[in-house]
Amino acid sequence: GPSSSCGSLRPGSLPTAIDAGRGVGAIPAGSSQLPCCINAGVVLAGSFAQLARAAEQSRDTMLVPKTALDTPPLEIHTLGAEVLRQPARRIGKVTEQTRELARDMLRSMYTAKGIGLAAPQVGIHQQLLVIDLDLENAATPPLVLINPEISAASASIDTYEEGCLSIPGVYLDVVRPTAIELSFRDEMGRPRKMKADGLMARCIQHEMDHLNGVLFVDRVTDEAGLQKELKDHGFQRQHVQSVS
């Protein structure tokens, strides 16, 4: 997740770390708030009534307390674990079991103070990920993405500092497209499309990498910084599989 994606936000780093001028999903300068989980304009098709119904439904089915548990239901594996490198399979039918897995992932993510988590991080190789950029607001439903596919990515790119619940403490710059469009199924199995930019786009791309066994450190180009951060946090360079 991140410090920006799957993991944890580096405390205090966010408001200045994001380009405030970016538009939808951007964080106002000086604000201490994370952007709302689902950016305005994110859902392409649908009236306000449809959006409200969708939010209501996900509130019913997905909302779990955004608090730390003494014993989270799932263990989050860390860099060096082979499970992080295995690709995830598409989910055929979205069932109550799928939703229970998503809820357990959310409980584990909230306990670890992360804003995103992908199923392979808990050793389950299904194309399922959960994101919540609004940890402070108990009523904001999280985003559940099943079988996500990016249909378009912007030519413009950004550099942004990421972190990951599977590589705790490590924060490094990664370059990615600024904005994306994707299709996916939601927690009720409904096909959805969405556009995202800012932190949401960053987070989705980071989590989707996990579904392919790719970790953000694989994308880091600052080799010296990478080696230092890994060493400082007890991880080994040999477990990084550079993609560039």
Ligand code: NI
């Ligand atoms: Ni991650």
